Amino acid sequence: MVIECVCCDTRIDSKNYRPFHGIAMRLFVSARTNLYLRDSGSICNACRMSYLKWRNNTEFISVLNRLEEEEPNESMMGIDDKDDDGNNEYVTAAPSNDPIDTNVVTLPLNISVSSHHHCVVCRENVNSTCTVSDEDRDLLFMQSNIFIPKGSRCCPDHVVDGRLINDNLNKIRPRDIMQTSFSATDILTWLGKFRNHYNSIRYFDFDPPFSMSESDCYNLTGISKANFDHLVKLLADSNIKNSSNRSFRNAVGLFLTKPRLGISNKVLTTIFQFSNSQAVSRTLAAVRQAMLTHFVPHYLGFNHISRQEVIDNHSSPLATQLLTDKLNTVVLVIDGTYLYIQVRNVLTIL
Template sequence: MIFLKWRTNSEFVNVLNHLEDESNENIIDHDHKNDNENFESAMETSTDEPIDTNTVLLPLNVAVSSHGECCICRKVLKSGLCTVSELDRDFLFIKSNIFIEKGSRCCEEHIVNGRLHIDALNQIRPNKTVKSSFSSSDILIWFSKFRDHCNSISLFDFSIPFYMSDIDCYNLTGISKDHFNHLSEKLSNSSMQNSFNRSIRNALGLFLTKLRLELSNKVLTTMFKFSNPKAVSRILSTVREALSSEFVPQYLGFQSISRQDVINTYSSPLATRLLSEDMNTVVLVADGTYSYLQNSTIPQVRDYLRIACALVNAYRSSAISSFMNDDIIVTKMLENLHEPNLLRVRINDEILRWVDGDASQLVNFPVLSIDQIRTITVGVFQLKQARSYCEEHCSTTHLDNRADFPLQICVNDPQLIRIRFKSRHSNTKTYYTYISFSTQDILNSCCDCPGGDRK
């Protein structure tokens, strides 16, 4: 689009026509000479004759240019001055048609590793429009810069100044741009070095993309423009070793965190009250159900697992969160810990008759608040599973359609219902869930599944 704006500028077109006329004149002047003379003349023209110095005036959007004012945020500069690099000045002109004059200054906070941060580039606005003179040599130089820029464009470039959007970075790597910058700084202290065909940051981006998306090395070769899958394999191995030595020990294992930090950050008051009388106790739950892999052909899996766990610890929020009604839940659970489920006793002892029904017959069923629901489900885990439970009984994933829930109402007690559910673990098993209710609240519940009688 920028080139199109230039190409439709009348004065710029005159420059191109002038260059074209000169080229045609050279062809006519040498039309009767032999090939050797043409070659020698071309060599003399390219090396000895000066390029035409005629100039053309072009309107330019110019940013603030001052040694005492930031060209980005326009604050008065007193200390921490930085000069905008030529690379950033060229990129901004190509990208946004805003020209920053040579020697312009900016605040130190806008610079990351010697380059302007992408947010700073997006913040720059033109201060005025001026007409500047360009010679044919200047035009050719800018053509060269345009060509170099187009050839260097890559959709998967993690190098500074890191123009990738935050959402694209997250979709590829699973972490934000700020977290990626933090992680790349960790690797700068490792044995990894930048090479002519890949930077540390691009190598890290390649590794995280592999870890998150499980793409084959052949696909990654195409995405990141490497020569062959073996080069990708070598880079993955190098990054894995660097992360295992420089990053994982800081965010995984007992040596990476203090006991008090575990209590303050990762312990749930609900679990602590249930399992201990001392609130300063660390409650540790270890689940290794899916962590066993006895296959010597893929020995790196352990390293990948440790790196993934360290990334979660470093850049993801805690999976445990407290709610205002946690105390109510704990109190209720402790009170009923050794008490039998009276609804289960009633179902086992009485002969109850059931008839099929639907929701329209349950006009007295209570409308529950979110806190009441959390008290029943003891947190939000079951709430997150509710949609998948419902979808199993719907013809489509649109829950507005009619759901096939076998609902039955007790003839002996209209405020006692039961619903048949499929087992989560076996399609051949079904269970009944019983609910006793009033017009204000759920009085009791139980289920035929294992552990379903807990209150």
């Protein structure tokens, strides 16, 4: 779900939005945006902090206080708001003493093959101890309404880095309909999982299970999914960290998309659902640095390859015949257009 700040139109992370309420806050936003205000909405933390600063320093403080007094409910909320600066949690769960309903509902669910001896994907006999991860079990239930019982096993070659390969996940079919009991707590837990899943949906997502199609990946980045995974492994030692707004893999995807499509950071903000274009440019700079230290030295430049390797693997018989008199000679053809020399030409160095 995309939530935008009523004041600055920035996209707000689902954890960071604050309610937009109160006559004083509406006045503040109205004066800034000069637009018709909606009845409700959300405000980002940055705008809310500048509102609070204005609210506490303005020369109209007594007028605002009087206005808020005329709105009894709002003034209560205003006081609450002023106390919790810096706290980003929108809703904090109040400890409740109400006993949780222990009633249980029984629902019919599609169940996959469930056995320690059969693979949940291909239903062949398995001897391995490879089990389906909780993330994949939740994902399949949310996407396809198929429940994989905990501890179900699968062949090790269906799994990469602990997660089922997306194609294999989609191959799982229900075997049976089973009456399954859910307590009130189970249902609340599932609703929470559905909500998190809904909030984390992106247009383009390079994170596991990497469900993007092969051609989507190629169109965006210019490389295949397997090559993308390989590149991510090479960059894994770099100091790019996952953040709440973008993962390491999505940062790499963003970096590859930029030169491939040649689009502005503003458009990338929309496509990759970043909060603003500065965040995009910071991410691009971080990945560029990681590429320079972890990728470029291994694949580009004179140091990444030995002379003998060039002779053995990268010399054509034709060039060797035409340009050399000894077999053990390197033939190097350099396009000199952009070399810093006076003559624009193709150089041949023997």
